[in-house]
Amino acid sequence: MSKASPEHGGDRKPGVIGTVWKLVTNNFIFRTVFRTGFPDTMLKRMAVMRSSFLMHILPTKVGVHGLKLYYTWCMGGITFFLFLLLTLTGVLLMFYYIPEEHRAYNDMKDLLYMVPYGRILRNMHRWGAHAMVFTVILHMARVFYTGSYKTPRQFNWVVGVLLLTITLLLSFTGYLLPWDQLGFWAVTVGTNMAGATPFIGFEGPFSELLGAQIDNDIRFAMIGGTRIGANALIRAYVWHCVGLPLIASGLILFHFYRVRKDGFSGPL
C-alpha cells in the first residue's frame, strides 16, 4: 500500500495500481474529504485523529472507571441502541402500513404473513419497544442507586425524566396503530382518563368553570373527535412517527452533551 502512495513512489515508474491510486487521490475532491494526506508520519496521524468527527464527539479523556462494564450493563447505552433499532425498524414498517381505519389492522396482518421479513421486523419493533421501557427504568434505577442524579448531574436527571415521559408516550401512541381490540380499548381507556383532567377535561373537577364539554376539552384535542376513530389513528401515527421521535432525538442529543460535560460518575 505505502509503495503505491505518491509520497513513496520515488523515481520508479508507477504501475497500473499506482496510476489508478494517483488518479483517485491526487485531486481536489479527495483532498477535500481526506484533508491531512496519507498518515505516514506521526504528525499526520495526530492530525487525522484530531480532525476526525468521532474524536471530536468523544471526550478527550475518560476515567478507567468510566470504561469498566459493570453488572449494570451500560443500560443507558442499551436504551440508545434500542432507540436506533426502533427508528430503523419503524421506518421500514412505514413502507407497508397505512394508518386508515379499514387498512391498518390488515396491513399489520400482512406484515406478519405476506411481507418478506415483515414478521421479524414487526416483532423487533414490538419487543424492542417493550424492552426500551424496561431498560429506561433500569437505567434510571442505576442512576438513582449510584447517586448519579446529584450535583452536578441534577439537570441531566430532569432531562432523563422528560425522556422517560417521551418513551412512555411513544409506547402509548404505538399501542393504537395495530388497530386491534387490545390497542383500541387500551387507548379508549387511556384517553378517557384524560377526560378527567381538572378544568380542561369534560369529566374532571371544575370542568364547568371553563365550560369543558366532550367536543371542546383536552381529550377532544388528543383524539380529534368524541370517540376513537380515523382522526385518533392518524394523530397517534403522526405523533408516533414524527413528533415524538424528533423531540426524543433533541433531548437525547442534549442528554449526551451533558454526560460529556459532567463526565461519568462511575462504572457504567
Next chain:
Amino acid sequence: MDDFPYGSAGGDPSRRKFFLVSGWSSLGMLAAGSGAGFAKFFYPGVLYEPQTTFNAGKPGDYVAPTDPKSVVVDERFKKTQRVWIVRSFEGIYAMVAVCTHLGCTPNWFPGEQRFKCPCHGSNYNVEGEVVAGPAPLPLFRAKINITPDGSMIITTGLLGIRRAELQYIKHVAITSWTDQEKKEIKKKPFFISLKA
C-alpha cells in the same frame, strides 16, 4: 437610566430601552399567538362520526319476556350504535353500551341478567345500576321519541353518549339510581310503557 446595563454610547438610553422592550414584547406576543394557534389547530371543526340518532323500528319488533322478573336484551344496534334495546315486562327502554368507568363496551349475560364489562370487571343489573366493579355511575339511558307511525327514534346524545340528559340530574357519583331518578327513567322519553 444609570442601571441600564448596555451603556449609553451611541444613542439615548431611553430610546434604546424602548426598542428593546417593544422588540422583545412583539416577539413574545408572536410566540404566544403561535402557541395558541398551534393548540387551536388540534380542535377539528368538522367531524365524520356516526350519527347519534337512529330509527330503531317499532316496539312490537322486540320480543317480550315471559317471566316478569327477567328482561330480553336486543343487541342488534350494539355494534353500529352502541345501544341495547331492553324489553322488560312493563315496557321498553334503550341503554347506552358504554361502561361508565372508562368507556369500554360491556357484554350482556342473559343467564345472569347482568351486563359485564371485559376491561375492569364492572357489573350492571338490568336497570344499569352498578352491582360490582369500579364503575362510578349507572349506565346511561338513551332518549326514545315515538314518530307518528310508531317508530322509535333513539338519541344517544348531541355529540356522543355523554350528553345523555339524564346524567345532569345526578350531581354525586353514586352507583345506583336515586328515588327521583327511578321515577324519571320509568317515564317518557326514557321508557315506553307496553303490555307484556
